Amino acid sequence: MMEKKELRCGFTTGTCAAVAAKAAAAMLLLESRLQHMKLMTPKGTEADLPLFHVVMGPDKVSCAVEKDAGDDPDVTHKALIFASVEYFNGDESLAGSSFVKETSGESGALVLTALEGVGRVTKPGLSCPVGYPAINPVPRRMIFDEVDEIRRTAGYKGSLLISIWIPKGRELAEKTFNSRLGIVDGLSILGTTGIVKPMSEEALTATIRLELHMKAVAGQKKVILTPGNYGELFLKEKLNLPPGEGVTISNFIRKSCIMVKEEGFEQVLFVGHIGKLIKVAGGVENTHSRYGDRRMEVLWDCARDYLDSKEKETILQSNTMETAAGILKELGVLKPVMSEVVKRIKAYMTDWTGGILVEVITFSNTLGLLSMTPEVPEMIKQYLTSDT
Structure with missing residues (x-):
């Protein structure tokens, strides 16, 4: 060794x-x-x-x-x-x-x-x-x-x-x-x-904590969380939110939820690419690959009521979530499956934040918006009309 x-x-x-x-x-x-x-x-x-x-x-x-x-x-x-x-x-x-x-x-x-x-x-x-x-x-x-x-x-x-x-x-x-x-x-x-020290989880989470703290100090009660660059671009290009509005939390989903609670926020909008967010739908607290993949297994579990065993294998053998989402669209079940995905993400994050109102948006690069939880439009409206 x-x-x-x-x-x-x-x-x-x-x-x-x-x-x-x-x-x-x-x-x-x-x-x-x-x-x-x-x-x-x-x-x-x-x-x-x-x-x-x-x-x-x-x-x-x-x-x-x-x-x-x-x-x-x-x-x-x-x-x-x-x-x-x-x-x-x-x-x-x-x-x-x-x-x-x-x-x-x-x-x-x-x-x-x-x-x-x-x-x-x-x-x-x-x-x-x-x-x-x-x-x-x-x-x-x-x-x-x-x-x-x-x-x-x-x-x-x-x-x-x-x-x-x-x-x-x-x-x-x-x-x-x-x-x-x-x-x-x-x-x-x-x-x-x-x-x-060589880059550690503590260093990264300290950066997230600092950015959340600064928004809290500024009096904000609502916060947008996004795992990375794709989410940032989606916020800007599709939701017309200004750059810097979201807090990039990388793979630290549960830790960031705990920080949000500790900093006194009352609402969370979680926005991200399906390739990352699908793991959260399976209760994965840290989405880094070192903690395992499970993307297709989680997707299948969300889709099991809509697909047969043959279609299950097609999903499980997909290389990317973009491919899998395309298959679900061809099968005519993309909408209900993605609705189940964001529903599960919301449930986990609501639990991790200790009961704060959490809404979720997920998208793909090829198909655009895939799904959102029901209160997202109202929350986006609040962001566009309020400073806090």
């Missing part, structure tokens, strides 16, 4: 920004050019990262750290995260329109600001105030602590201005959920442990 390879962890954007800021402060205050810098992450793992693009001046030093995401499929892998530290005379206008300021004992202020490629928060519900740079609390704390440590080591008690930027941040942010979360113009500086 082949031994399972242990996936390699990496470092968060927050750790990289803190390392760069610490190195820039050290080179400015200790007047010594460095090739790498160490710090201890909140997780207790030491980061020892090389420095790039070092520029040293008498009043300001800047450098970059290359993001290493380990074996995590992170869009920021290999991105350069820059920091500069400079002497600061207290003129806060020099820090830009939004910044974070901290004082430490008898020393002067540390002022943190974000430049090109670092996102800006535009919606409430995140851990950073609206209008401020998207530098989360833990990375912010790391940056301040590391720079202050260098300042104390150097015996310097004056003020310093710390700037963070990511040259490709705006471009990379287009591949993330940032725009949906109300973060514009760049990436977030993230991290709670300082370490990037």
Whole structure:
């Protein structure tokens, strides 16, 4: 048996920004050019990262750290995260329109600001105030602590201005959920442990939780859930709902239902392609293929009152749900079978949400709308005429 390879962890954007800021402060205050810098992450793992693009001046030093995401499929892998530290005379206008300021004992202020490629928060519900740079609390704390440590080591008690930027941040942010979360113009500086674990269910569900929480904070009581891109396109092209209205929940159907209940939502519209939703009709809580397929078996169970044994075999041998749906249409039973499918999905999701009103729409790429539960038209009307 082949031994399972242990996936390699990496470092968060927050750790990289803190390392760069610490190195820039050290080179400015200790007047010594460095090739790498160490710090201890909140997780207790030491980061020892090389420095790039070092520029040293008498009043300001800047450098970059290359993001290493380990074996995590992170869009920021290999991105350069820059920091500069400079002497600061207290003129806060020099820090830009939004910044974070901290004082430490008898020393002067540390002022943190974000430049090109670092996102800006535009919606409430995140851990950073609206209008401020998207530098989360833990990375912010790391940056301040590391720079202050260098300042104390150097015996310097004056003020310093710390700037963070990511040259490709705006471009990379287009591949993330940032725009949906109300973060514009760049990436977030993230991290709670300082370490990037290879993409896990916890990371994905945390993203779903955050998006649901932000909608709840905005006062919304109704929410649209969709497994992925097909559902997003259907919402936009067929239901005329604006982009970002739905929350993409991937395979985490039951977990998302529980989150919806916990965030205080009162209504759910679940929209998705039949290839994914058919599993939910069989009570499958996580629709990832690692938990099994069962699509055709579930479809057959929904269709058993309408098909004979020969037709059953035809369904069970179908390769895709698109093919199976086409067969049901040819047999003249697509409508009642799909009605049973959405009925079962509604029942399971109502149970998982603890009794919240759930309505369901399913479709196929070739046949379009397949079925919806009875109250969907009224719910869609509410979405189109109400902000909540």
